[in-house]
Amino acid sequence: RKEVEQDPGPFNVPEGATVAFNCTYSNSASQSFFWYRQDCRKEPKLLMSVYSSGNEDGRFTAQLNRASQYISLLIRDSKLSDSATYLCVVNEEGNYGQNFVFGPGTRLSVLP
């Protein structure tokens, strides 16, 4: 079983749609959680951190369920510019240092 799993995608949605991405992680000792966005052939960029209480940033809402080891990202009123790959990221710390574990990503295409 992979450490971080995501919806396989791709997701093709029309402008203005609401889209949700799901992510599960296997290491219950994971300590911090993020969503990163990656445009084609570019570096990943931080979209938002994910907190247990849930958090919102404009059209984006992230949720964390530690008991279920589940993370979600909701995008409302999607824009063409939201087209990208969304990476779920889990940060573990052990005797191997600060290890950010990335999921495989879910590709989103927002269509006009």
Added chain:
Amino acid sequence: DAGVTQSPTHLIKTRGQHVTLRCSPISGHKSVSWYQQVLGQGPQFIFQYYEKEERGRGNFPDRFSARQFPNYSSELNVNALLLGDSALYLCASTATGLVGEKLFFGSGTQLSVL
């Protein structure tokens, strides 16, 4: 302020050669990490360095090595290149390398092994 900078941006090598990739972290950041991203997959952790010392190592063969310099810049070396080493190599920096900090990435080095 400059972000994380990496060089070169692109590189073509043949099997068996070695390669050195370079990274300069964000000013004031002391921790540098290296990731390999194969097409269609998420980045995979290779190394983390903090204050010139290796703090973490991912599941990569000994052909991969790295170091960090007193100015916190870093090099990733890969020996005896294989076709499977073709990937985007990403460098990321954080201030202290502690859990909870956000990773900031450079634009990467695209390595092609022929």
